[in-house]
Amino acid sequence: MDSLTQFFAYFSPFGGTFTKSSTKSKKEEQFKQQNFRRGEGGQNGAVPPGRGGEMAVDKAKLVAKRATMLSSKCQTFYADDPLLVARASMQFVFDENGRRFLDCISNVQHVGHCHPRVVEAVHSQLSLSTCNIRFLSPILTDLAESLLQTFPSQLDTVLFCNSGSEANDLALQLARDWTGAKDVIVLENAYHGHLTTAMQMSPYKFDRGSNIKQPKWVHVGPAPDLYRGKYRHADEDFGDKSELSRKYVEDIRRILERAKAKGRRVAAFIAEALQSCGGQVLPPRGYFRQVAETGFGRVGDTFWAHQLDGEDGEFVPDIVTMGKSMGNGYPIAAVVTCKEIADKHCGAVSYFNTYGGNPASCAAALSVLRVIREENLLGHCQNMGELFRKELNGLKERHKSVGDVRGAGMFWGVDLVKSRCTREPNSELAHKLILKLKREDGVLLSIDGPYGNILKFKPPLCFGVTDLREAINALDKALGELSNDDV
Structure with a gap:
């Protein structure tokens, strides 16, 4: 979970876009x-x-x-x-x-x-207020609006928290509430965080002698690594490896079939679009229909790494999680999904996170987005x-x-x-x-x-x-x- 975004899905249509908008202040x-x-x-x-x-x-x-x-x-x-x-x-x-x-x-x-603009943004906000999200705060909605502009219109709701681990845990809750299922599919060598549930979904942790063991509700598929994986290319070129991609996809389908045969239901598939702890693995194009921990422009061609997997509008994840880089070192993370999924979370119980979406963290994250856009x-x-x-x-x-x-x-x-x-x-x-x-x-x-x-x-x-x-x-x-x- 080294870079920024991860993706939960209950297997639906997909796509992705990036929209630019900015307002330059005198200080900027x-x-x-x-x-x-x-x-x-x-x-x-x-x-x-x-x-x-x-x-x-x-x-x-x-x-x-x-x-x-x-x-x-x-x-x-x-x-x-x-x-x-x-x-x-x-x-x-x-x-x-x-x-x-x-x-x-x-x-x-x-x-x-x-970065001077991030430092100035946080300093200015700390001198104004640090109230939690149960009070109205313009900086919170400004960040939500700016963040959602980088996603396709289907993803229209944000839940803020403090770390990628928290975001992945929350995303799992959302997926389970929406589907009524419990199980998840992950990829070998994956790392999804340090909370108990996140570690239980992380072969990077439970395959290394950790006290956390793989639970029955976690199913592990092979990482689509074309150099060291189960199916490898023979030459040195990372071109279109559609046949290898198909083999890796078939393995995931077999996992689903085995789970169904045992009476188990899969709520989500979580994956990094560019696997980090697993060895900087770049999957074959077309394999992933999920978002990974490397967004916010790090992959260059698109704003989010999942957009590398197909043409615009072809791939819209159900749930996106992000952390780490979002605040440029200041703690903030988020889950982006659609309103229907978000509103079903925990039934009648409200979502509250004491520091999630606090004004200073929002100021840092909003400044990061503006810097990315305005400095190209x-x-x-x-x-x-x-x-x-x-x-x-x-x-x-x-x-x-x-x-x-x-x-x-x-x-x-x-x-x-x-x-x-x-x-x-x-x-x-x-x-x-x-x-x-x-x-x-x-x-x-x-x-x-x-x-x-x-x-x-x-x-x-x-x-x-x-x-x-x-x-x-x-x-x-x-x-x-x-x-x-x-x-």
């Missing part, structure tokens, strides 16, 4: 004149003037203090050498010594760390996606340890292997690479996938051409030094 126009970009690529955020980020703190003592007071389960990136973030700006973070790091992984800070981040993401594809495939041509490159827009995975013939995962190389890049080059990458061998690129949308070349050059050099595998 003033921001346009400020020099927060480096220029090349159109969206690179330069470091704004101010202090360098130096902080009088003993990092070793901080690590020890954290270990004393927090659970060992609260892990950090780079566990062997954790990064202390003293401050952050756009696509950069700075440690306690003022050293700059290029952030290729913070998709939560969707339009950039501490959707178009920028599409252009960057083509450059990502070119540069990462260039690495693949030069290094045998790169078995596969897959993704879209600003969401990419590099599959590291010991052998291209066997496709054996090379998790050891992946771990060495991210540490080397951090220490020597100041480039932040992460790893994921069921084997821990996938390098993940999911930077803020302000990430630009110069940034990508800096990251690729560092990775190119590190691959040559660590793997000695030049083609």
Whole structure:
């Protein structure tokens, strides 16, 4: 559940659109004149003037203090050498010594760390009110209206909450209330959150020795992974793999048939349109008729990832959930559905979430939507996606340890292997690479996938051409030094 959206469906017609609308304030126009970009690529955020980020703190003592007071389960990136973030700006973070790091992984800070417009929006709202949604608040309805403009007209109702985990739990409730059924179908290696029900629907959790076990009401289908999945392509091209897609779809149909034969009814199918924790998996076009955790323009061609699965109007999900990137680091999430489904929820009981849709969070989310539109981040993401594809495939041509490159827009995975013939995962190389890049080059990458061998690129949308070349050059050099595998 790494990027943004997920989708619940009880198997109905589908489609999707993106509508632009914006109102520019005087303050927003003033921001346009400020020099927060480096220029090349159109969206690179330069470091704004101010202090360098130096902080009088003993990092070793901080690590020890954290270990004393927090659970060992609260892990950090780079566990062997954790990064202390003293401050952050756009696509950069700075440690306690003022050293700059290029952030290729913070998709939560969707339009950039501490984006001035988001900061200003939250600050302004905090000085006005922080009342909950049982009072009238213009910012709440403004956000709902702006958000719904990105969806087809059938999806006309929003329920706000605080996290993607909450959103998925609420979506499951909606699906069950509407259908009267209990069971769900999920995909292998999927992650849908940390609440009990979300973990029960997450093979990424219950397949890894968790105390949470797969319940009888959860059915797991194969992930449509054309490189490592049950049905694989023989060549290197991610083109139209309609036959492989058909095989994966048939597996889901067989799951439905087996469930029905046992007297079980399926309420929902939940899936990530671009699977993240499962290894940055890009399904064959036409497989998914559901929305995933990578929306808000991250995939470039469309606003929501489910729109990659067909032409406009062809695919309208029943329920969409979103979180993480929605507030640019400020907690907010939402469930979008139709009024009929939403109004049937919990019968006569009302829906209330103490902090869901609070004014400050709404201000952050509304600002994010406006930044995406008015700074043309959707178009920028599409252009960057083509450059990502070119540069990462260039690495693949030069290094045998790169078995596969897959993704879209600003969401990419590099599959590291010991052998291209066997496709054996090379998790050891992946771990060495991210540490080397951090220490020597100041480039932040992460790893994921069921084997821990996938390098993940999911930077803020302000990430630009110069940034990508800096990251690729560092990775190119590190691959040559660590793997000695030049083609």
